Amino acid sequence: MGGEGKVYTLAEFSQHNNAKDCRLLIGGKVYNVTKFLEDHPGGDEVLLSASGKDATDDFEDVGHSSSARAMLDELYVGDIDASTIPTKTKYTPPNHPHYEQDKTSEFVVKLLQFLVPLLILVSASIPNHQLKHRDHKRSWQDSSQ
Ligand code: HEM
Numbered sequence: 001m002g003g004e005g006k007v008y009t010l011a012e013f014s015q016h017n018n019a020k021d022c023r024l025l026i027g028g029k030v031y032n033v034t035k036f037l038e039d040h041p042g043g044d045e046v047l048l049s050a051s052g053k054d055a056t057d058d059f060e061d062v063g064h065s066s067s068a069r070a071m072l073d074e075l076y077v078g079d080i081d082a083s084t085i086p087t088k089t090k091y092t093p094p095n096h097p098h099y100e101q102d103k104t105s106e107f108v109v110k111l112l113q114f115l116v117p118l119l120i121l122v123s124a125s126i127p128n129h130q131l132k133h134r135d136h137k138r139s140w141q142d143s144s145q
Pocket residue numbers: 024031033040041042043046047050055058059062063064065066067068069071072075
């Protein structure tokens with residue numbers, strides 16, 4: 001393979017993400033898998049979808065054998081310029097305004113869930129109570145006559 005030892009920027013590396021030119025980034029190293037695509041026991045699709053980004057986790061998750069790891073040496077074409085990789089790009093937290101909004105509506109729903117039954121209960125029991133009271137009074141007056 002030509003071009004050994006080349007230092008790729010992340011932007012440059014991520015352009016090699018198709019069947020005609022497919023390179024993988026595993027453990028900070030760039031591998032040209034274009035010719036390996038059809039020979040890969042796991043299929044070409046997984047390699048294509050793992051290209052253009054950091055494929056270290058994808059590669060490790062499969063639990064590749066040591067002979068698979070040995071193949072990496074032959075496919076090695078260079079390294080990635082670490083300064084072009086933003087740290088923790090994969091897990092950007094959801095943006096805050098959204099988060100606050102969700103929390104507020106959640107709170108309102110909880111408040112309503114608490115208040116609505118309470119209001120129903122109160123509005124239902126007060127007139128009843130007054131009625132009973134009135135009935136009681138009336139019946140007391142009736143019997144005393
Ligand atoms: C240059 C990088 C890679 C090489 C040299 C490679 C090589 C191999 C080899 C030799 C096998 C046969 C089993 C073994 O020996 O472990 C294999 C299987 C497999 N690989 Fe890769 N692989 C690479 C990257 C990847 C990536 C990035 C993925 C996932 C996105 C992947 C997914 C798989 C899967 C799913 C299998 C299992 C296939 C099966 O058992 O049916 N491989 N790979």
